Amino acid sequence: MMDRTPKPGELYRHFKNKLYQIVTVATHSETGEKLVIYQALYDNFGVYARPLDMFVSEVDHEKYPDVKQKYRFERITPQTKQTDTQVKSEAVRQSAAKMPEAGSVQVQTSKAQVADADDDQAPNPQLIKFLDADTLEEKYNILVSMSDTITDRLLDDMAVVMDVVLPEAPLMERYEDLKNIIRTRQHYEFANRLR
Incomplete structure (x- = not known):
């Protein structure tokens, strides 16, 4: 068994x-x-x-x-x-x-x-993909692919996964904030690997 x-x-x-x-x-x-x-x-x-x-x-x-x-x-x-x-x-x-x-x-x-x-x-299946993504690049690409279907709830869930709090703002502004957070972490990770 x-x-x-x-x-x-x-x-x-x-x-x-x-x-x-x-x-x-x-x-x-x-x-x-x-x-x-x-x-x-x-x-x-x-x-x-x-x-x-x-x-x-x-x-x-x-x-x-x-x-x-x-x-x-x-x-x-x-x-x-x-x-x-x-x-x-x-x-x-x-x-x-x-x-x-x-x-x-x-x-x-x-x-x-x-x-x-x-x-x-x-x-949401897209949220599952985001949770399962192994790299920040994958997370970023999943988020970008959701530009037409993103909701405040999904943004909040993804923000929790990233351990950040998105401030109250219009939906697309919050969406761009999360994209920027992921990109910033990618650059920081990359810079640390070069050391």
Whole structure:
């Protein structure tokens, strides 16, 4: 049987079509139970814990007969294709202003909270490409290719990925700001390689 234990940094899609990133697999200090610690890539970027056995389990197809996904959480890669039925809405949502302050994230483990964590929309495929891009050049090219379809939500999501805050301004001004930030980082990276 293939080991399905998630690794830090991997992206997973929940069967209700929400995207998460693995933080780590922890060990409960009292029971020794393995817990998957993962972060939502939407709304307030909540951090959650779920027993490893539950995380890697198959979907209860009696309870959810219309679900096509085999496992509760399935790993996604840049090669993973999203069908039209999987993409229920435009994008992951997050503005940098809504990010929790450092040290204020609480791991939520109640069943009700875990259920709440599973009820949102799928990410925008272009955002997934941006997240998966290995270089700043790739990120820049993806951003440039989106000039006709860019939204404030996507800009906010991409800004979070780049660890910057875009000031409130008209959409195209914010778009140009993010392009300039990426280009500046590219030049800085290149200059450091020459040293």
